[in-house]
Amino acid sequence: MNDAPDAPRTYDVIVIGAGPVGENVADRTRAAGLSTVVVESELVGGECSYWACMPSKALLRPALAHADARKLPGLSRAAQGPLDAAAVLARRDDFTSHWKDDGQVDWLRSVDVELVRGHGRLAGERRVEVDTPDGGTVRLEARHAVAVCTGTTAALPPMPGLDDIHPWTSREATSAKEVPGRLAVVGGGVVAVEMATAWQALGSQVTLLVRGNALLDRVEPFAGEMVADGLREAGVDVRFGANVSLVERDGAAGEVRIGLEGGARVAADEVLFATGRAPHTGDVGLETVGLKPGGWLPVDDTLLVTGVDGGWLYAVGDVNHRVLLTHEGKYQARIAGAVIAARAKGEPVDDAAWGRHVATADHAAVPQVVFTDPEVAAVGLSAAEAEQAGLRTKVVDYDLAQVAGASLYRDGYRGRARMVVDLDRGHLVGVTFVGPGVGELLHSATVAVAAEVPMERLWHAVPSYPTISEIWLRLLEAYRG
Missing domain, CATH: 3.50.50.60 (FAD/NAD(P)-binding domain)
Incomplete structure (x- = not known):
């Protein structure tokens, strides 16, 4: 040198x-x-350590654990109170090393x-x-x-008044020091639904404004529907067909007024735009x-x-x-x-x-977990994507609540699993799980898709009982008929 x-x-x-x-x-x-x-x-x-993966999951883990505890006899009575927001934020700060x-x-x-x-x-x-x-x-x-x-x-839409209101992006949503009383979230993707989950659990009244008619449009449609149901159950006001046309803040630190096409109005203390990346x-x-x-x-x-x-x-x-x-x-x-x-x-x-x-x-075996209640875990192609690719497939669905391990996980368990099989090549091309705790199932599905494991061999991969992973046995039984 x-x-x-x-x-x-x-x-x-x-x-x-x-x-x-x-x-x-x-x-x-x-x-x-x-x-x-x-x-x-x-x-x-980088972003993951300080404003994305780690702080967001630090905010979400208490929310999801609390949701599970509230539906588990023996814990439900003790878990009826609110989360300790200050403790959750402090733990988040530890995970980011206090942004050092x-x-x-x-x-x-x-x-x-x-x-x-x-x-x-x-x-x-x-x-x-x-x-x-x-x-x-x-x-x-x-x-x-x-x-x-x-x-x-973060990609922000061109909109009159947006710069003046100092909107939240994903960075502010994962690093905020206080819980806003009312939070409007604009978007219907992963950041939008995860942050709506976290901040509703921390005490905000969240309004989720979705331009289209579905959440999580890159996964199986039933996944977005189940996440929307879970958000509503948690108290989130989910509005579809909500196209934001204007925003304005009442003074430097006043409430934000959000105008929607059609004339509706929403008021919030902060507004998060989760509308994509650039x-x-x-x-x-x-x-x-x-x-x-x-x-x-x-x-x-x-x-x-x-x-x-x-x-x-x-x-x-x-x-x-x-x-x-x-x-x-x-x-x-x-x-x-x-x-x-x-x-x-x-x-x-x-x-x-x-x-x-x-x-x-990163072509055909991409795994992703959405940390909502219920969780969404998916890898590979959806049924629609496989059809668009011209594959001859068999789609197998199963109610996760019927699996013993899921029924033990918490009362009132709701979930669904789907696998998409390429019939000509004889292996999986896509798997989707929706339900509490399914994120840890995903790597087995990723291995099956990435390695193109023949369906006949998967039959001999025996899942432990009683765990949620027994869903593999149920899916394979349904596939074999």
């Missing part, structure tokens, strides 16, 4: 963005012997990855310039690869390599950006728009790190060698 003041620092690999995706790319390339530097403008650990990244920085040091704090931008082929907090500039050059791992930001690529220097700023970065299955010559620029995680999920981004990061290392060493990149295969799991 050249330490002259104006000379670029040279590394094998430069990673822009130190969220979980960037961290995993750096870990894999460094483990392969490549010198690696990470550039981060905010907190090392010392531990994550220590981890980077432990794996011998260097950190440059500041705003990083591409400055041409294999070059990155970093504007540092002290007003300086650090110039970096990569021998082999630059990986853009900058993720996404790529965080507006100011990362894409124009210097012939790409349009602000857009998604399309990649091939080795995570190499298409449309950029030289085979050096990678885009990993949400920024490539393949799958906007942390665990899939980390999967891509492991693949990208292995691919970068293989190419740096002149080794072939194939799909046969362990640790060097190209990304495939």
